[in-house]
Amino acid sequence: MIQKREALEIPSALNQLNELKAQFQGKTPAIFLDYDGCLTPIVQRPEMAVLTDDMRLALQELATVTKVAVVSGRDRQNVAELVQLDNLYYAGSHGFDITGPGGMASEPGGAKAALSALDKADTMLQEKLRQVEGSQVERKRYAIAVHYRNVADDQVETVRKAVDEVLNSMPELKIGLGKKIYELKPNIDWHKGKAVMC
CATH class of the missing domain: 3.40.50.1000 (HAD superfamily/HAD-like)
Structure with a gap:
């Protein structure tokens, strides 16, 4: 330990x-x-x-x-x-x-194999979070950052649910956590x- x-x-x-x-x-x-x-x-x-x-x-x-x-x-x-x-x-x-x-x-x-899944996930997240004020979906080459630093406390769970829904439909991706950010990235040991x- x-x-x-x-x-x-x-x-x-x-x-x-x-x-x-x-x-x-x-x-x-x-x-x-x-x-x-x-x-x-x-x-x-x-x-x-x-x-x-x-x-x-x-x-x-x-x-x-x-x-x-x-x-x-x-x-x-x-x-x-x-x-x-x-x-x-x-x-x-x-x-x-x-x-x-x-x-x-x-x-x-080997992340190139996940590029099409990232494209789909980006589209889905943009749609799901369009109405969540303060949220920001940032597409990167090999990741999608979902920022919730500026989201009202009572809307953070809405952001998390949207991320979970997308991840559940895309086994090619996994979640990474940061400071007020959820990150979807290739489901690879890297x-x-x-x-x-x-």
Whole structure:
């Protein structure tokens, strides 16, 4: 069983600097960051998450000394356009779409087979949630994000039922949960963690 520890109980990396240096001897570390909630704060609507110039400069400088990847649930192209740096790796759609410097490109995981199911699910969700004020259905290449952050509390269950109805009719898809978001994605054993390892 994993025990939760308070931040003050976790040893400081600075106090372990010699040990860390020894572990990295002969190795090149890589930095993996998420866009929403890491490089930018969590905001009311996805389009409001804007990278600051200071954060962009920090990423640019960091990428001169080690490999830096932005791994996001957002579409890879969307994240690359928001960050605007060519010397980073981008893994979008939870790692189903990866690019990097020098023309590196990969779409691992076999998600292309679920594209038609995602198209159908998008149409169904748009129709079911049209009348739910504050809901937002966001189609990505390999996922559909159903945002309910701006939905009245008494309408959240309506959003969840719509998502469940669509999922029950489409075994090619599964649900992912986030902060005030339901995400429909290919029903494949693939995720950000596996993308980081490839």
